[in-house]
Amino acid sequence: MYNEPMLKENALQGRTVVVTGGGTGLGRSMGKYFLQLGANLVIASRKMAVLEQTARELEAETGGKVLPVACDARHYPEVENVLKTSLETFGRVDALLNNAAGNFISPTERLTPKAFDVIVDIVLRGSYNFTLAFGKDWIEKGQKATILNIVTTYAWTGSGYVVPSACAKAGVLALTRSLAVEWAKYGIRSNAIAPGPFPTEGAWQRLFPEDVLPRELAEKMNPVNRIPLKRVGEHQELANLAAYLLSDYSSYVNGEVVTIDGGEWLYGAGEFSMLDQVPAPAWTEIEKAVRGKK
Numbered sequence: 001m002y003n004e005p006m007l008k009e010n011a012l013q014g015r016t017v018v019v020t021g022g023g024t025g026l027g028r029s030m031g032k033y034f035l036q037l038g039a040n041l042v043i044a045s046r047k048m049a050v051l052e053q054t055a056r057e058l059e060a061e062t063g064g065k066v067l068p069v070a071c072d073a074r075h076y077p078e079v080e081n082v083l084k085t086s087l088e089t090f091g092r093v094d095a096l097l098n099n100a101a102g103n104f105i106s107p108t109e110r111l112t113p114k115a116f117d118v119i120v121d122i123v124l125r126g127s128y129n130f131t132l133a134f135g136k137d138w139i140e141k142g143q144k145a146t147i148l149n150i151v152t153t154y155a156w157t158g159s160g161y162v163v164p165s166a167c168a169k170a171g172v173l174a175l176t177r178s179l180a181v182e183w184a185k186y187g188i189r190s191n192a193i194a195p196g197p198f199p200t201e202g203a204w205q206r207l208f209p210e211d212v213l214p215r216e217l218a219e220k221m222n223p224v225n226r227i228p229l230k231r232v233g234e235h236q237e238l239a240n241l242a243a244y245l246l247s248d249y250s251s252y253v254n255g256e257v258v259t260i261d262g263g264e265w266l267y268g269a270g271e272f273s274m275l276d277q278v279p280a281p282a283w284t285e286i287e288k289a290v291r292g293k294k
């Protein structure tokens with residue numbers, strides 16, 4: 001049930017949605033659902049061959065129309081070209097999904113300045129480049145639109161070993177909340193989604209390299225162990241939420257960041273969360289001992 005399409009048919013009929021990083025992983029899955037709901041789709045990232053293949057596959061799977069555009073989100077003129085090409089092809093753009101990202105695990109002291117830059121540039125600069133280019137156009141035309149940004153739960157907690165990503169995602173969250181207020185007068189809503197672990201090749205290769213970690217550590221790092229719901233996310237669940245936040249059904253939702261992580265980050269924050277590992281029978285002894293302390 002939770003991994004079934006949720007919105008009414010045609011919920012995005014006639015809309016054009018631009019998805020950065022839409023050729024792979026979560027961007028691909030969300031884009032596919034937007035097409036199934038009647039949207040036109042623009043997918044933009046660096047690797048044109050990947051985008052073209054995804055575009056062919058998604059058109060065949062959904063019967064929708066997909067425009068692939070090569071673009072490095074770090075470079076503003078390339079982002080302006082995505083806007084131009086999208087307008088030439090579809091006439092208008094109604095929604096922007098800032099989903100492209102770069103990330104890898106590393107102790108911070110091992111990073112060069114360039115390694116820090118590359119992540120912040122893709123995630124933060126890439127998101128504000130797209131937001132600025134598309135936002136200016138919407139404002140000039142007096143057109144209503146929706147922005148949705150993909151962040152992470154460590155955008156507000158921070159996280160060691162992915163510090164450039166944490167800094168960049170925190171910036172994207174600030175962008176989301178700031179423009180939710182500033183651009184509401186133009187009919188532009190800004191929201192964010194903070195996903196917990198959703199398996200994708202891109203993230204798993206760089207964040208959970210199981211094959212090279214000691215086995216015990218790899219087992220410990222399995223995210224399922226710290227997710228209260230004891231499972232990772234399904235792409236359709238995320239796609240349902242993203243489609244809702246882009247659709248008119250969420251017209252009064254603005255400046256929100258919706259966490260979809262099975263309770264993972266709160267598990268990490270809770271002082272006594274680890275007590276879920278106490279076997280049920282042991283609680284009798286524990287209770288006796290605790291009650292005994294007068």
Ligand code: HXC
Binds near residue numbers: 111197202
């Ligand atoms: C230390 C590293 C490194 C590593 C690269 N660098 N990998 N430093 N440890 N593992 C350094 C390089 O040495 C170089 O610095 C600088 O970073 C730029 O590296 P390039 O390889 O030249 O960059 P580029 O080709 O642009 O590739 C960008 C990339 C790559 C980010 C490094 O991984 C990429 O293209 N990623 C895109 C997809 C992605 O990352 N997806 C995962 C998103 S998952 P020097 O100084 O040596 O030249 C995600 C999930 C979050 O965000 C939450 C999960 C729960």
Ligand code: NAP
Binds near residue numbers: 073201
């Ligand atoms: P992914 O498949 O690696 O997606 C990242 C995408 O970003 C790729 O399609 C990549 O395409 C694009 N990209 C990278 N650098 C770019 C650049 N300079 N310009 C334009 N596009 C660029 O990983 P994913 O797991 O689906 O991640 C998608 C989003 O979800 C990211 O924002 C990530 O932080 C977020 N997220 C994921 C998880 C998870 O568990 N998977 C959890 C929390 C948040 P090219 O290589 O073609 O450029």
